[in-house]
Amino acid sequence: MSKRGAAWEEEAAAVAKSARTDSSEATQSVAEQASPPRSEKEPDVSAIDASNTEEKSLVSQVENAHAASAPAVPQPAETTASNDTFLQEKKESNDAQASHEGQGRQAKRKVAIFFGYCGSGYSGLQINPGVKTIEGDIFDAFCRAGAVSEENAVNPNKIQLQRAARTDRGVHAAGNLLTAKLMLEPPVLAEGQTLTEYVNTLLPPHVRIWGMRRVQNAFNARTSCDSRLYEYLLPTYVFLPPKPYSSMWKMLRRLNVGEQSSESNLAPWDDPAVRHIVMLNHPFWQVQGYEKEFAEDMHAKRKWRISADELARVRSVFDMYTGPHNFHNFTVGKEFRDRSSHRVMKQLSVSDPKIINDTEWVSVKFHGQSFMLHQIRKMIGLLVLIGRTNAPLSLISQAFGPARIHVPKAPGLGLLLVEPHFGGYNVKVANNNERIDRMIAQRAGTSKPLPENAEGGKREPVDFVEFQEKMDAFKQTFIYDEIHRTEDATAEFAKWLNYLDVFVGPDFEYLNPEGRIPDCAILRLGEQRRAPGGQPKAEDAAESDSESDVPATNEELEG
Template sequence: MLFGYANGFVFSQEPHPNTFRFVDGFKEYGVFDGLGATHDVPNHCLVNEYLPGQGIMPHKDGPAYLPTVATISLSSHCILEFYRAPEEGEGDSSSQEHEMISSISQGDGNHSRIQEPEFSLLVQPRSLLVLKEDVYNKYMHGIREVTTDDLRQGNIVNLSDTIYEGTINDNANALLERGTRISLTFRINNTNESIDSAATATAVGGAPAESSVVDVNATPIDVDKDSGESAAKRSRPKIEAEDTSSYMGSKRNKVRGNIRGADKYKGKKSGPWGPGTRNAEEAAKAAAGSDAAAVAAEDDEEKEARIPKRKVALMMGYCGTGYQGMQVNPNAKTIEGDLFKAMVSAGAVSKDNSDDIKKASPLTISMMRSARTDKGVHAAGNVVSCKLIVDVDDIIGKINSFLPDQIRLFGYVRTINSFNAKVLCDSRVYEYLLPTYVFLPRPPLPEREGPPAETVLRENAPEGSKAWDESVHISTAEEMEEKRRYRIDADTLARVREGFQAYIGTKNFHNFTIGKNFKERTCQRFIMKFDVSDPMMIEGTEWLSLKVHGQSFMLHQIRKMVGLIVMIIRTDTPMTLIPETFKANKINIPKAPSMGLLLERPMFNTYNRKIEGKNPALDFGPYETEMEAFKEKYIYEGIIKEELEFNRFDEYLQILDGHADRYNFAYLNKEGVIPEEALIKRGDTFEAAESDVESDGSS
C-alpha cells in the first residue's frame, strides 16, 4: 500500500482501513471485463483529496494500466475536461494533422494559446464514472484549477442527465462552488510491477492535499457511509457514464456503454454499491435485454445502404433576436436547434442521427461552433463544423429553404476529418453598435426617479438585491428626442478611442466576466485590435461602430468592456482606472445591452496555412457581398428598430444611474482609483446578476 500526500509519499504494508470494498460491484457489473487480464477486478486504487481550487493538468494514464479506469467521486462535484491527444504513430493522419495545427497555433508571443477541451463531463458527488475505449486511448483528461464551475460553459455533454439539469435555463443557479472532493480511482496494473508507478497525476499549482495508492480487496462497502455530510445533504444523483466512449458516436459503443442513470442501480435490496441499489440479477437481465435489442437494431441498420457523411465547415449568419443563444439547449429556442431541424428536413443528416433533437450535439454529428453567441446576440459570420450528407444537389439551398429568413447559410467547405471549429479558430472579430447619446453626462439625482424598468434592473442588479422593486426615471418621448439630437464632439470621441485602446494586449480580464478570480490563468486574454469608427447617422440617431479582434473572449467580456468605457465617459472618470481593473481587486462592472453585439467573423489563419494546397481555405471572401446584405437587412435594421421602439440604451443607463449606490460603483471617481468600499469581498453579493445564457468565445 502507498500513501501519497502533498509533501511526498509514505510506504506502508498495512491495509487501508475500511475504504476499498467496491470490487464486488465492479465484478458483478462487468466493468473490467474483456481486457485480457488474468483477473477481472482492479488490483490498484488511487485515493486523492482535492481542495477547492485544485485540479489536474491534462494527461493520459499511460501503458502501465489496462485501458479502463473506474472513478468513484465523493463529497463534491468537478468538471472533467477531455482534450484530443493523438499518440505518436497513430494511423489516423487527420488526427495527427489536427495535433500539428494545434501545436503551431500562437498567441501574442507572451502567452501560448489556451487549448479548449473538445467536451466535458459533470462528475457528481457519489457517482461512478468509467472511462474506456476511445475516450481512454485517444483523449487526455484534466480538471481546471478553479473554485467555481460555470455550468453554462457549453460543452458539458451530460448536463441534462444530472441533478443539475434545471440550470440549463436557470442562470441564477448555474455557478457551482467546489467543496473538498475525494476520488477513488480503480485500475488494473498491466505489469504487476511496483505500485508507485501509478502516482502520476498531480494537482495544478501543487499536489492534491492527500492521496493514497493501495492494493484493494473485494469486500463490500456502503457508498453512503463514506460520502460525507455534504453528499448526504444532496438528493441521490445519477451515475454519469459507465463508458464515456458512448459520446463519440459509435453505435456499438452506445449499446455497450451508454449514459446510464442511477435508476439502473436502484431497488429494494442492498448490494455492493450500498443501500437502495437494484438487485444485481434484475439489473443484469434488464441490461442484457436492452443490449440485445439494440445490437439487433444496429445490425438491421447496417444492412441498409448508407450515404457517406463528410466533415464540413458551414459558413452562416443569423439575427439572434428571439433566440436563447446559439447552442442547442432542451426546451429553448436556439440557432443550432433550428439549424439542425432544417438539416434533417433537407436530408443532410442521417436517419439514425435525426430521431431526437438532443442528438444535435457536438458529439453525434460532430457539431461545434467557432463561437457560441449569447441570447439576443447576432452573427454576420460564424462557422459550424459537423458531419453532413453533402452529396445532394444544392444542399445549402435546400437547408436554407427550411430556415427562417433571419438564419442563412452562405456556403460550406470540406475540411480535414478532425476539424473542430472552436479548437482551430485562431481569433474572433466582434462588432458593437453604440448610440453616442450614451456618453451624455449623468444627470443630477432628482432626475433619476420614475417607474421601474424591470428587465435592465434584473440583468444588472447585484445578486440578492431587490433593486427592481425601486423606482427609476423613464425618459419621455420629448426627452428621448432631445437625447437623439446629441452629436459627439472631437474631444469626447478621442477619449472613447483612448479607453478602448487600453484593452489591447494580454491582460487579466477577471473583472470583465463572472465566476472567475484573478489567479485563474483562463482570465488572461489577448486583444489584438479595438477600433472605433467615425460617427454615422442612422434614422436620426448618431452611432459608433466598435470592432474588437481578440483570440477568445470570456462570458460577458465584450459587453463589460463597453459598459466600463461608457460609465467612465459619463462620470468623467480618468482613464487611469482601466489598468487598475486588470489587477487583483474585484469590482462590479455593468455589461452593456446584448442587442448591440454581433460576431463579425471567426478567423482560421493557422489552419488555412497548414492545409494550403490540400484542402480549400476557410474564407468568407467569396460570400462577402451576400454577408453584407444580410447584415444590413437582418442585423443592423433589427438593432436600430429595437432601439427606436424600446429605447434600450437609455433604459439601461437610467437603471444604472438610479441605483449606482447598489451596484457599488464607487470606483467611478475623479481620481481614477478603486477605493476600499468598491471592492467585492469573498461572500459579498455585489457581482452583477446575469440573466442571459452566454459562454466563452462569445461575450
C-alpha cells in the same frame, strides 16, 4: 581408463555403426521399390537444385555487397509527407465507403458550415433542450433535408457538431462557423441543386447558410479558430453625463467637490461649486434642463452629436484594453487567480459617427483571440462609465488588478459576431495542397501512374471571402436595421443608462477623479448587492450578473 572399459566402448561403437548401416539400407530398399530406377542419362535433379541454390546465394551476396557500398539516395521529406497525406485521405475515403456500402446510405463527410443569423427571439446559439436556439433550427433543417440519418437525428453529437463562437441570447452573427459530418447529396435534392440551397428553403430568412466546404478530419471549429472579430453598435448619446440631481450625478458631485449637494437644489449652472465642471454642468443639460420627463429627454438625446474631443477621449479609453490582460472583472464567476481570465485583445477600434434615423451611432470593433461570458458587454459598460463621468483612463488598468468591482454590462442589442478567423489552419491547408501538387508533378515525369482522384486530399481554406457580399447585405437588412429599429422603438440604451443613474450605493465610487478603487467599492466573489428598496443592481433588471446565471461551460460562451 582400464582396458575393459576401452573394449566396452569399442564394442558399443561397432554396434551403433552396424545399426545405422542396416537402417540406411532398409530405407534405400523401400525407396527403390516405390520408384522406378533412374535412367543413366537422366540428370540428378537434387544435385542441380543444390547447385542452383548455391549460385543464387552467391549472386545475392554480391548484390548485397554492391548495395551496401553504393551511396544511399535520400527520399525527399515533402514527397513522403505528400504520399502519406494522400494515402491517409484515400484510406479515410475507402473506410467511409466500406462502412456504408452495406447499409445502403451515403458516406458522411466532415464539412465546415458557414452561416449567419439575427439572434433576436433566440436563447443563444447552442442547442439547449426546451428553448429556441439557432443551432436547433439549423440541425432540424439538415435532418429534414436528409443530410443526417434517422438514428443520428436524435443527438447532434453523433454528427460531431461544433461551433467556432458560442454567442449569448440576443447576439447576432454575420458570419459564424459550424463543423459536422453530413451526407452531402441526399435524394431530396433536385437536379443541379446544392444542399446549401435546399437547407436555406427550410430555414427562416433571418438564419442563412452561406456555404459548405470539406475540411480535414482533424479540423475543429472551436479549437482551430485563432481569433474572433466582434462589432458593437453604440448610440453616441450614451456618453452624455448623468442627468443633474440623479443619484449618479449626486455621487459624482460628492467625489469631485467633496461636499453634498445643497438642499436648495440649485441648477448646476447656478451652483458656484460645480458650474466650472463640465461633467456636472454639461451644455446639453443647460439647454435641456433637468426637470423634463424621460420621453422628452430621449427626444433631445437622439439629436445630440458627440464632439471631436469627446470622441478622441473615448478612443483613448478604449485603447487601454489592447493587449493581454486579466479580464476577471469583465465576466462572472472568475477570480483574479484564475488563469482562464487572461485574454488577448489584438486590435480595437471606434469608427467615425454615422447618423441613422436621426440618431448618431459609432461602430466599436473587438478583434481578440477569444472572449468570456459578457466580456464584450462589460468592456462597453466600463467604457461608457468612464466616457460619461470623466474618470481617469488609469481606471481601466485598475480593473485588470485583483480588486473585484461591479462593472455593468451594456445591452446585448448592439452586439454581433462579424466572423471567426482560422489563419493557422489555412496555412496548414496551403502547405498540404502544395505538397500534393509537387507529388503530382513528380509522378507526371515518370512512368508511374497517378493514383485515382489524386486531387482528393486537397482542401479549401476556411474563410468568408467568397460570401462577403451576401453577408454584408444580410448584415444590413437583418442585423443593423433590426438594431436601429429596436432602439428607436424601445430606447433600450437610454433605459440602461437610467438604471445606472438611479442606482444608490457605493459600487461606482471608483469613478472618482483620482482613478483609485476604494474599499467600499470592492466586492466579494459571488456578492449580489441590492439598492435601497430591494431594487436590483444598476443595470437591466431582467439580466443580472448573478453567478447563478453562469453556465457550466462559461469559458466557451462569448459576448
